Amino acid sequence: MNLNIALTQIDIAFGNPEDNFLKVEQYFKESIDKNTDVVVLPELWTTGYDLTRLDDIADPEGKQATSFLAELAQKYQVNIIAGSVAKQVDSHVTNTMLIFNREGQLIKEYSKAHLFRLMNEEKHLIEGNENGLFELEGHKSAGVICYDIRFPEWIRTHMLDNTKMLFVVAEWPKPRIDHWRALLLSRAIENQCFVIACNRVGSDPNNEFGGHSVIIGPWGEIIAEAGEDETTLFGQIDINQVDKVRDTIPIFSDRRPDIYKL
Numbered sequence: 001m002n003l004n005i006a007l008t009q010i011d012i013a014f015g016n017p018e019d020n021f022l023k024v025e026q027y028f029k030e031s032i033d034k035n036t037d038v039v040v041l042p043e044l045w046t047t048g049y050d051l052t053r054l055d056d057i058a059d060p061e062g063k064q065a066t067s068f069l070a071e072l073a074q075k076y077q078v079n080i081i082a083g084s085v086a087k088q089v090d091s092h093v094t095n096t097m098l099i100f101n102r103e104g105q106l107i108k109e110y111s112k113a114h115l116f117r118l119m120n121e122e123k124h125l126i127e128g129n130e131n132g133l134f135e136l137e138g139h140k141s142a143g144v145i146c147y148d149i150r151f152p153e154w155i156r157t158h159m160l161d162n163t164k165m166l167f168v169v170a171e172w173p174k175p176r177i178d179h180w181r182a183l184l185l186s187r188a189i190e191n192q193c194f195v196i197a198c199n200r201v202g203s204d205p206n207n208e209f210g211g212h213s214v215i216i217g218p219w220g221e222i223i224a225e226a227g228e229d230e231t232t233l234f235g236q237i238d239i240n241q242v243d244k245v246r247d248t249i250p251i252f253s254d255r256r257p258d259i260y261k262l
């Protein structure tokens with residue numbers, strides 16, 4: 001089964017949800033047509049990393065983003081891995097991925113499990129404790145957020161039940177873009193899955209972001225990769241490839257959890 005993927009590699013207006021909602025709406029208008037099956041947005045696309053102002057700009061219960069995205073998913077008849085948003089829950093804020101099906105139903109929420117101290121996340125956000133598993137068009141899939149990809153044991157946890165696609169949303173800075181590429185390639189090869197990863201571009205007062213959104217196949221092949229400019233990156237994946245690679249080198253049945261320490 002083939003799926004057409006669109007990765008929305010945008011710049012994000014710092015601390016300005018209104019502008020960012022308009023921008024995403026415009027991107028859908030310009031780039032998404034009836035052939036697209038899945039659209040992916042970057043991490044914290046409503047606010048950027050304006051963490052000190054989250055009291056003012058985080059989305060209460062994620063309600064604004066949810067109704068906006070549900071409408072887009074329905075209008076364009078497309079699945080949306082809606083990056084993540086700063087979601088206000090009681091007195092806390094989480095960095096939460098929202099996932100919608102073509103009917104506009106919110107089918108999954110995943111809150112970033114590993115907070116990134118280098119960007120002060122632990123001072124302003126609380127971490128999630130649940131996994132990012134969901135089904136997309138009948139295929140087991142997982143979604144994680146940025147720094148989460150540095151934890152292979154967390155990704156493997158998601159992969160043990162025949163999961164075929166790993167979606168990654170990010171605000172990954174340019175100085176470590178080599179790590180981004182190497183980590184994503186490793187996660188794809190070691191788990192024999194598609195890795196579909198959307199990063200932002202542009203800059204904020206503290207960071208320049210590196211783009212290089214990418215779609216990687218289960219053999220580690222690059223299917224599509226963006227540069228450092230704003231763009232919509234398109235790529236087609238054939239889900240059946242996963243079983244072929246897993247039959248060729250059966251790592252999941254060759255694993256030796258009896259001798260591992262994790």
Ligand SMILES: NC(=O)CCC(=O)C(=O)O
Pocket residue numbers: 043116119145146147148150170171172173176179
């Ligand atoms: N937003 C993030 O989680 C950034 C992670 C990052 O830059 C890294 O090097 O890890």
